[in-house]
Amino acid sequence: MRDQQRRFDRREYLTLAGGAGVATTIGLAGCLEDAETGDDDEGNGDDADDGVDDADDTDDGELETIVAGTNPGFEPFQMNVDGELVGFDVDLLEAVVAETDGYELADDWEELEFDSLIPALENENIDVIAAAMTITEEREESISFTESYYSADQSVLVQSGGDVDPDELEDLEGLEVGAQSGTTGEGIVEDELGDDVDYTSYDNYVLAVEELERGTLDAIVIDEPVAESFADDRDVEVAFTFETGEEYGFGVRQDDDDLQEALSEGIAAVEESSEYDEITQEWFGE
CATH class of the missing domain: 3.40.190.10 (Periplasmic binding protein-like II)
Structure with a gap:
C-alpha cells in the first residue's frame, strides 16, 4: 500500500x-x-489438489x-x-x-x-x-x-491571534477546554484541571479544532506532533508544550x-x- x-x-x-x-x-x-x-511442488506424493491457491x-x-x-x-x-x-x-x-x-x-x-x-x-x-x-x-x-x-509530549492549541495566550496548564482555569475522548489529552484535563475548566469531549480532534477556529472553544490539549500538524494547516497555534514522556x-x-x-x-x-x-x-x- x-x-x-x-x-x-x-x-x-x-x-x-x-x-x-x-x-x-x-x-x-x-x-x-x-x-x-497450496501444496509444495516437491510434495510427498499425496493425491492433493494442485489447484489450491498458493498466493x-x-x-x-x-x-x-x-x-x-x-x-x-x-x-x-x-x-x-x-x-x-x-x-x-x-x-x-x-x-x-x-x-x-x-x-x-x-x-x-x-x-x-x-x-x-x-x-x-x-x-x-x-x-x-x-x-x-x-x-x-x-x-x-x-x-x-x-x-x-514513537515518543511524544502534550501541547495546548489556541486560536491564532486570539485573546487566549496561556503559558502553563494553570492558565487554562476558567476556560472552555477540549480534547478527544479516551486520549491522553483528556486524561490530562481531567486529572490536572478537573472542575477548574469547562471541559468538552470530542469524538475526533478535527471537530475540536473547528470549534477552536470559530472561537467557541478556548484551548485544546493534544499530542505534540498532531498539534504541530494542525498548526501548519489551520488558524490555530501551539501556545506551549509540556513534557509527559509518552511512548506509543x-x-x-x-x-x-x-x-x-x-x-x-x-x-x-x-x-x-x-x-x-x-x-x-x-x-x-x-
Whole structure:
C-alpha cells in the first residue's frame, strides 16, 4: 500500500473531514484467519489438489492474517484522504508486519472511534491497534503493548491571534477546554484541571479544532506532533508544550504473546534499517 500512497493537501483533508467527522467502518471482520496455502511442488506424493491457491505461501510456511484497527483524524498518524487510509501508523505497521515470519495484514483496516478500539480488540473484532496509542498502566490492565515505536509530549492549541495566550496548564482555569475522548489529552484535563475548566469531549480532534477556529472553544490539549500538524494547516497555534514522556505502542490482546513478540521484533528491525527514517521523513519531515 505504501508504494501507492500519494502526496496530499493537508488543508483540504482537514476541511473536508471536519464537517461530517470521520466515518467509522465497523464491519467486524473475522480475525486471525489462516491464509490459504497450496501444496509444495516437491510434495510427498499425496493425491492433493494442485489447484489450491498458493498466493499466500511463504518459505516459512503458513501465514496468519491479522486485522488492524485505527482511529482516523489524527494527522499525520492516521487519516482518510479521498477514501484511502494513510498515515505514519499505517506505513509503519505495514513495514513492521512485513518483517515478521508468520503474519500478514488484512487488506482492510477497521476504522473506529478511539475509545472503541480496546473493546474491539478484546472482543476479537480486530487483532492489533495502530492508533498512536500511549502505553499506560491503566491500558495495560486490559491489553498488552509492543515495544514503543514513537515518543511524544502534550501541547495546548489556541486560536491564532486570539485573546487566549496561556503559558502553563494553570492558565487554562476558567476556560472552555477540549480534547478527544479516551486520549491522553483528556486524561490530562481531567486529572490536572478537573472542575477548574469547562471541559468538552470530542469524538475526533478535527471537530475540536473547528470549534477552536470559530472561537467557541478556548484551548485544546493534544499530542505534540498532531498539534504541530494542525498548526501548519489551520488558524490555530501551539501556545506551549509540556513534557509527559509518552511512548506509543501497538496494542494486542494480553494472551497474544506470539504476535506481541513478533511485532516488537519487527519494530526493532524497521528501526535498525533505513525504513523507519524514511517513513518518519515522509510524514513528519524530520
